[in-house]
Amino acid sequence: MTTARRSDATRAAILEAARERFASDGYDRATIRAIARDAGIDPSMVMRYYGNKEGLFAAASEIEIGLPELGSLPxxxxxxxxxxxxxxxxxxxxxxxxxxxxxxxxxxxxxxxxxxxxxxxxxxxxxxxxxxxxxxxxxxxxxxxxxxxxxxxxxxxxxxxxxxxxxxxxxxxxxxxxxxxxxxxx
Amino acid sequence: MTTARRSDATRAAILEAARERFASDGYDRATIRAIARDAGIDPSMVMRYYGNKEGLFAAASEIEIGLPELGSLPxxxxxxxxxxxxxxxxxxxxxxxxxxxxxxxxxxxxxxxxxxxxxxxxxxxxxxxxxxxxxxxxxxxxxxxxxxxxxxxxxxxxxxxxxxxxxxxxxxxxxxxxxxxxxxxx
DNA sequence: TACAGTTGCCAACAAGCGTTGACCAACACT
DNA sequence: AGTGTTGGTCAACGCTTGTTGGCAACTGTA
Structure with missing residues (x-):
């Protein structure tokens, strides 16, 4: 497994800010600059950690619905x-x-x-x-x-x-x- | 009533191009420049006839669903x-x-x-x-x-x-x- | 013919965008 | 103590955006 890094907190902050911005503003209006401002870091960090805007969105929209087991239900x-x-x-x-x-x-x-x-x-x-x-x-x-x-x-x-x-x-x-x-x- | 103007054809062309662009690209990605290009005129004409982008969208999204009379139906x-x-x-x-x-x-x-x-x-x-x-x-x-x-x-x-x-x-x-x-x- | 209004194009503007690379500070390791 | 790696900032780039104002060409009227 990959060992914990010092930057994990920042990464998580970026992801959280990105989720909120994408959710409330949509893809185009959710700017990297605004996401970085919300996360309290520089826009260039977003690029470093997620490559580009598409990569950031891909990471932010990874999701598990987690449906329950239905087989056992009436x-x-x-x-x-x-x-x-x-x-x-x-x-x-x-x-x-x-x-x-x-x-x-x-x-x-x-x-x-x-x-x-x-x-x-x-x-x-x-x-x-x-x-x-x-x-x-x-x-x-x-x-x-x-x-x-x-x-x-x-x-x-x-x-x-x-x-x-x-x-x-x-x-x-x-x-x-x-x-x-x-x-x-x- | 307002008399017919020579620019009515252009106005209609802009509106049609706008509808298509808004429909396929959404608000943000539908740029005035692209709409003007589709309509075969200069972007500044769009501004002249519809004020700004919001005005253009308002005009392009005027719509009648035209539901039928249901009172008489079974x-x-x-x-x-x-x-x-x-x-x-x-x-x-x-x-x-x-x-x-x-x-x-x-x-x-x-x-x-x-x-x-x-x-x-x-x-x-x-x-x-x-x-x-x-x-x-x-x-x-x-x-x-x-x-x-x-x-x-x-x-x-x-x-x-x-x-x-x-x-x-x-x-x-x-x-x-x-x-x-x-x-x-x- | 002269003139006012309309229709259109062109060039530019300020702002905001995604993205990049140079640079600095803190840490980890030997 | 010294050195490479990591986390982070800063300033700038090239580009696109909505929007503006000036200017040329055309149209209709008197």
């Missing part, structure tokens, strides 16, 4: 569990919001978003849906509803979406996700 | 009709995609997106849902699913979402929207 609750989990994940920090923001204008961001959902939501879907052949389609449907809620609630901030309680959202979206996963294809 | 088909209509609207041109892209990174864009849905989706919702008091919430839920599909299909371009046929999407999303509009609150 099949009829999967929808609610999934929505609850994503909602919690989204409220905890704003990396996902940032990723969503960047994914919309930046090709690298969009690809990363695709990869995350393919690798982390895909397997779950494959395990629970009736016909494995249309698992990708079902995963995309689930993604459309979950990302759509994240979009209206955390990015566009449409007032009624912001005001809803997590429980309310789960109650509404849970059955939708459940249907996308387990209902027979129309 | 209540149980509203969901499918709505999804069909939005899908068609989204496929027809890319102004909405552009608006979505800009709304994610730009405050003015987000506000415009909010306004569009409040003014054009709100009334429809109010007419069909059981209790007018939670009409805004229901509208937000509908928006979350429709915008989510637009996001995954037209912006992030998640492959399975792109490959689905319009009929398939309507078949999956229609019941969801229907439930958000007319089912009793959970």
């Amino acid at each position: 099949a009829q609750h999967i929808g609610a569990v999934l929505v609850t989990h994503f909602l919690e994940r989204w409220e905890r920090d704003d990396v996902l919001t940032g990723l969503l923001r960047v994914g919309v204008t930046n090709t690298a961001g969009a690809e990363r978003m695709q990869a995350i959902f393919a690798q982390q939501l895909g397997p779950v879907t494959r395990g629970v849906c009736p016909d494995p052949a249309d698992a990708p389609r079902r995963a995309a449907l689930v993604a459309s509803q979950i990302l759509g809620m994240a979009l209206t609630r955390y990015v566009l901030r449409i007032p009624p979406a912001v005001e809803m309680s997590p429980e309310e959202i789960v109650a509404w979206l849970g059955p939708t996700v459940q249907r996308y996963l387990t209902a027979e294809a129309p | 209540a149980q088909h509203i969901g499918a009709v709505l999804v069909t209509h939005f899908l068609e609207r989204w496929e027809r041109d890319d102004v909405l995609t552009g608006l979505l892209r800009v709304g994610v990174t730009n405050t003015a864009g987000a506000e415009r997106m909010q306004a569009i849905f409040a003014q054009q989706l709100g009334p429809v919702t109010r007419g069909v849902c059981p209790d007018p008091a939670d009409a805004p919430r229901r509208a937000a839920l509908v928006a979350s699913q429709i915008l989510g599909m637009a996001l995954t299909r037209y912006v992030l371009r998640i492959p399975p979402a792109v490959e689905m046929s319009p009929e398939e999407i309507v078949a999956w999303l229609g019941p969801t929207v229907q439930r958000y509009l007319t089912a009793e609150a959970p």
Whole structure:
């Protein structure tokens, strides 16, 4: 393993500042200078440690959704569990919001978003849906509803979406996700 | 009424180029210079006719969703009709995609997106849902699913979402929207 | 023909951007 | 004590951006 370096604190500070800036400003408006100012260091350090802006974004958007094991759960609750989990994940920090923001204008961001959902939501879907052949389609449907809620609630901030309680959202979206996963294809 | 000017063609060309650029590149990357180049004129003309970049965006993002009259329709088909209509609207041109892209990174864009849905989706919702008091919430839920599909299909371009046929999407999303509009609150 | 208004191009501006390389201070090791 | 490595600052580069003002050409009117 790589031994701990003296600069690890700085590296972490840069990464944290970068996450916040990317999340609130998007890729273009999140300038290296602003990120460095937030982290309390010189812009050139960012370049030294992460190569260039793209490298910084790649490092800042590394993420684990950490979906729970669904195999052991009662099949009829999967929808609610999934929505609850994503909602919690989204409220905890704003990396996902940032990723969503960047994914919309930046090709690298969009690809990363695709990869995350393919690798982390895909397997779950494959395990629970009736016909494995249309698992990708079902995963995309689930993604459309979950990302759509994240979009209206955390990015566009449409007032009624912001005001809803997590429980309310789960109650509404849970059955939708459940249907996308387990209902027979129309 | 304002009389026709000789520069109307140029104005229109600028607007069209702006719509395309905003749609494909987002607010920041859509530079006035690039828009002017597409329109075949000098960047300074853009400033003369639209004041500044914000003014140009405001003019380029003026939009009518043109929802159909739903009052006369059988209540149980509203969901499918709505999804069909939005899908068609989204496929027809890319102004909405552009608006979505800009709304994610730009405050003015987000506000415009909010306004569009409040003014054009709100009334429809109010007419069909059981209790007018939670009409805004229901509208937000509908928006979350429709915008989510637009996001995954037209912006992030998640492959399975792109490959689905319009009929398939309507078949999956229609019941969801229907439930958000007319089912009793959970 | 003279003149005012419109349409357009050109050149430049100040500011901000990502990025680079020279340089200094603190540390680690022998 | 001396030397190479690491962590960090500073000043500058080349470039692009939104924006401005001056100037030429055209159009319509009297």
